[in-house]
Amino acid sequence: MASTPALSADADATIGLAVAQSGFMTAYDGDATKSVKLWVDQQNAKGGLLGKPIKLVEADTKSDRAQGAKAGQEVLSEGANLVVVSCDYDYGAPAASAAQRAKTVSMFLCAEDPKAGVQGVGPYSFTASAAAQVQGATLAGWAVKALKAKTGYVLLDNSIEYSKSVCAGYDWEAERIGLTTLGSDTFKNDDPSVQSQITRIKALSEKPDVLMLCSYNPGAASAIRQIRAAGLTMPILAGSSSDGSYWTNAVPNLNDFYVAVQASVYGDDPHKEVNDYVEIFKAKFGAPPASQYALPAYAFMQLWGRAVEKAGTTDAAKVVPLMEQYKDEASFMGPRTFTSKFHIQTNVPMQIVKYSDGKPKDVDQFRITEDLPVKVLFRAK
Numbered sequence: 001m002a003s004t005p006a007l008s009a010d011a012d013a014t015i016g017l018a019v020a021q022s023g024f025m026t027a028y029d030g031d032a033t034k035s036v037k038l039w040v041d042q043q044n045a046k047g048g049l050l051g052k053p054i055k056l057v058e059a060d061t062k063s064d065r066a067q068g069a070k071a072g073q074e075v076l077s078e079g080a081n082l083v084v085v086s087c088d089y090d091y092g093a094p095a096a097s098a099a100q101r102a103k104t105v106s107m108f109l110c111a112e113d114p115k116a117g118v119q120g121v122g123p124y125s126f127t128a129s130a131a132a133q134v135q136g137a138t139l140a141g142w143a144v145k146a147l148k149a150k151t152g153y154v155l156l157d158n159s160i161e162y163s164k165s166v167c168a169g170y171d172w173e174a175e176r177i178g179l180t181t182l183g184s185d186t187f188k189n190d191d192p193s194v195q196s197q198i199t200r201i202k203a204l205s206e207k208p209d210v211l212m213l214c215s216y217n218p219g220a221a222s223a224i225r226q227i228r229a230a231g232l233t234m235p236i237l238a239g240s241s242s243d244g245s246y247w248t249n250a251v252p253n254l255n256d257f258y259v260a261v262q263a264s265v266y267g268d269d270p271h272k273e274v275n276d277y278v279e280i281f282k283a284k285f286g287a288p289p290a291s292q293y294a295l296p297a298y299a300f301m302q303l304w305g306r307a308v309e310k311a312g313t314t315d316a317a318k319v320v321p322l323m324e325q326y327k328d329e330a331s332f333m334g335p336r337t338f339t340s341k342f343h344i345q346t347n348v349p350m351q352i353v354k355y356s357d358g359k360p361k362d363v364d365q366f367r368i369t370e371d372l373p374v375k376v377l378f379r380a381k
Helices: 026-045 065-077 089-101 132-146 161-177 195-202 219-229 272-285 296-311 316-323
Strands: 014-019 055-060 082-085 105-108 125-127 151-157 180-187 210-214 236-238 257-261 350-356 359-366
Touching: 014 026, 014 065, 026 272, 026 296, 055 065, 065 082, 065 089, 082 089, 089 105, 089 125, 105 296, 105 316, 132 161, 132 210, 132 236, 132 257, 132 350, 132 359, 151 161, 151 195, 151 219, 161 180, 161 210, 180 195, 195 219, 210 219, 219 236, 296 316
Parallel strands: 014 055, 014 082, 082 105, 105 125, 151 180, 151 210, 210 236, 236 257
Antiparallel strands: 257 350, 350 359
């Protein structure tokens, strides 16, 4: 009979939520934090972790980086042995760094920058999400396979790192699989007009089969509205930041718009567990998740809890090596992988959500055939 790990003195599992409870980051942290709380409630109903109830302690970062460091210290002082931090790398890193100094595991709710892990914080830091580059690479590969695209055009909102990373993934995969780029252009998220960029697209001697838009709302919605109003009807591809239907009123009757997401929150994901989860989330909190960004945190909690039970302790020095052995480990969203080098997903199946008449629907699943190389993940020249 297999032996059971001896329980250590720190067997109590205390999860510290050093996240935004106020300010603009609540739009990103809110639903994802609810997912963590839902996992805790469900786990406690089954007996908790290591035979004891899981405790929750909370501190508000107020969407401020300096306050984030204080929030991290606060939950650590209350005994947190997993520190959950804000979705964005820049806003979550101060609390995650406090956890790293305390030799405690931290988890970014949905950061998509590889620095939200070993390279930017340290070996005890993870992010629940996949690298933004996976989204762009997935869209390029899927467009060739499903839309039979041979040419594309890239429109990059270069105001933040996320958009640059999405386009970096697209560019890498497009070159690798022979999707010819006819041109590229840039804009800023708060630009009132992209008419000059549209004029340059319309002036091309050959119209691209697809348009890759690397941006986020509200700028993405504004750009899409102008693109369609100008009579450009080619399929538009976009990253997960455009997931959700909260913004589609800005683009009446939106069609041929495709978004790569880690899971569909529209009740049509190929994983029954995801659809069941959306219903449970809705029943508990009164509304379904606004977008896919709510879900990865729950998957991470499943994997962390599994490693804690196997290790017989919440001690990061014993839990992290077990998590780094996960290779396509099962989660309710599908396979997840961590290594000693990367604490972010660098190759994961993505769902393709299509918008028809402004309504999103999961239409396909795609996984890139090669892992993203380091130079692409960190956008090295």
